[in-house]
Amino acid sequence: MASTVNNVARKFRKSFTVVNKEALRWFPGHMGRGLRKMQQLLKSVDCVIEVHDARIPISGRNPAFQYQICGIKPNLLVLNKKDLVERNLRPAIEERLKKDGTSKVIFTNCKDQKCSGVKQVIPTVKEMVYSSNRYNRNEEPDFNIMVIGVPNVGKSSLINVLRNTHLHKGSAARVGGVAGVTRRVQNKIKVSENPNLYLLDTPGVLQPTVKDVESGLKLALCASLQDHLVGEEVIADYLLYCLNKKENFRYVDVMGLDGPCDMIGTVLVKGAIKIGKFLKVKNYDGTYIQRPNTTAAAQYFIKEFREGNLGKIFLDLDLIDPLPRKHELNHGL
Ligand SMILES: Nc1nc2c(ncn2[C@@H]2O[C@H](COP(=O)(O)OP(=O)(O)O)[C@@H](O)[C@H]2O)c(=O)[nH]1
Numbered sequence: 001m002a003s004t005v006n007n008v009a010r011k012f013r014k015s016f017t018v019v020n021k022e023a024l025r026w027f028p029g030h031m032g033r034g035l036r037k038m039q040q041l042l043k044s045v046d047c048v049i050e051v052h053d054a055r056i057p058i059s060g061r062n063p064a065f066q067y068q069i070c071g072i073k074p075n076l077l078v079l080n081k082k083d084l085v086e087r088n089l090r091p092a093i094e095e096r097l098k099k100d101g102t103s104k105v106i107f108t109n110c111k112d113q114k115c116s117g118v119k120q121v122i123p124t125v126k127e128m129v130y131s132s133n134r135y136n137r138n139e140e141p142d143f144n145i146m147v148i149g150v151p152n153v154g155k156s157s158l159i160n161v162l163r164n165t166h167l168h169k170g171s172a173a174r175v176g177g178v179a180g181v182t183r184r185v186q187n188k189i190k191v192s193e194n195p196n197l198y199l200l201d202t203p204g205v206l207q208p209t210v211k212d213v214e215s216g217l218k219l220a221l222c223a224s225l226q227d228h229l230v231g232e233e234v235i236a237d238y239l240l241y242c243l244n245k246k247e248n249f250r251y252v253d254v255m256g257l258d259g260p261c262d263m264i265g266t267v268l269v270k271g272a273i274k275i276g277k278f279l280k281v282k283n284y285d286g287t288y289i290q291r292p293n294t295t296a297a298a299q300y301f302i303k304e305f306r307e308g309n310l311g312k313i314f315l316d317l318d319l320i321d322p323l324p325r326k327h328e329l330n331h332g333l
């Protein structure tokens, strides 16, 4: 069995090339937009929470972010969607991030109200603000926190889960009243008392940093770039490449294939047949024929990945050092 898998694996692409360069019109990305506005807002906050997708802890983030955006404010990196990443990769991820100067990292699953990571966020923020120099805000009794990050990493989900956690603590009416009043004026949500800690209720949306084609494709896979900009079929092809590289063959069943395959065309045609998606196309003689809808199949394939139905798939493995050994990776599945 192992040798069959190895034989199959040897046939797969060793690197990913985008054949249709037209599909790369989104690259290089729109860096730096909106930064000035955020820097302005920062004057009234004491701590910044950057949310990013745990499947791509390196890709899409700007390593100079701490200096350019946060400046001197303490910042916490929340790697959300931890449910989609093997647990035992966490130490290697933290180690790698430390090298870039990111020392405070919390892994969260915002879909889980009881998530231990989510519970750590507020106490960690408090501690960070207490031990920081608040400069212009030294006289301010209240602490303000801003949540920022690229699209779709879970910023709104984090704000919601933190708000709900607080409101469930028995002081709902009082807090609700305060939050209601303050929110209208200042767009803040009270999430803790002694000292009062407020969350700006609109997250700051950052444009992802697209350093190279592959980091763009990873961001697209995680829905931080718009699908149509990159093209669903290109994203699906990159997903197939990643799955084969990891020898994760769950897609075989999902896409109705006979076995592992490295040709996205075949995968999408069979996938379209499996999910029953066809396009009516006009034939040369004026009659209509049905063709498998490969775009719909690509969308379905990507959706299955995003929903975690293809397993836990970490996309920045090539950027993590040292690489955990394969048998270690399989543990937290
Ligand atoms: N699997 C998983 N999905 C999440 C998690 N947090 C958020 N999501 C999903 O990710 C998508 C984007 O979340 P959202 O909060 O709107 O992201 P935002 O654009 O950064 O505000 C939504 O479909 C959420 O349901 C998480 O911890 N795990």
Ligand SMILES: [Mg+2]
Pocket: 155, 156, 157, 203
């Ligand atoms: Mg949002």
